[in-house]
Each structure stands twice: as C-alpha cells, then as structure tokens.
Amino acid sequence: MDQQTQIELEAAAFRRLTTHLRERTDVQNIDLMDLAGFCRNCLAKWYMAAAEEKGLDVNYDQAREHVYGMPYDEWKDKYQIGPKR
Numbered sequence: 001m002d003q004q005t006q007i008e009l010e011a012a013a014f015r016r017l018t019t020h021l022r023e024r025t026d027v028q029n030i031d032l033m034d035l036a037g038f039c040r041n042c043l044a045k046w047y048m049a050a051a052e053e054k055g056l057d058v059n060y061d062q063a064r065e066h067v068y069g070m071p072y073d074e075w076k077d078k079y080q081i082g083p084k085r
Helices: 003-023 029-036 040-053 062-068 071-079
Strands: none
Touching: 003 040, 003 062, 029 040, 040 062, 062 071
16 A cells, blocks of 8 residues: 555544544543543644644644534533533
C-alpha cells in the first residue's frame, strides 16, 4: 500500500470514529476513559497537536468543536450527565 492511500484510509477511519462518537451521545467521556483509556477530549488534543506539527493554528476549543461536532459547552449542556455517585 502506498503512503497516500494509507493516509487516506487513516483519515477515513478518524472521520468514522468522530461520527460514531457524535452519534453515541449516551456514552460519557468518563466511560470512554475507564474502558478505552481515551475520550473525545483526548482526540481533540491529538488533533490539535497534529495541526501544530503542520504549522497550523488550531486551538483546543476549535479542536473540540471538530471532534464533538458542535461547541463543547453546547455538547456538555445537551448530553453530559453529572458524576456517578
């Protein structure tokens, strides 16, 4: 497989993952962290770091909006539940 095809497949997998996480609003970040060791915020940080490596200025809020599909505060108000206690 050539490098460009690999990049395209990895990008498609990332887009599918973010779409899946946007659709699964019932899954909280804490649940993802407990089970998988990463969450939507981790993806946003990785996205921001990748942009920085390319010399692009993407801040954390912009990266989270890309991952969440909406501003983080809006997602939090709509879908985040309180602590499980």
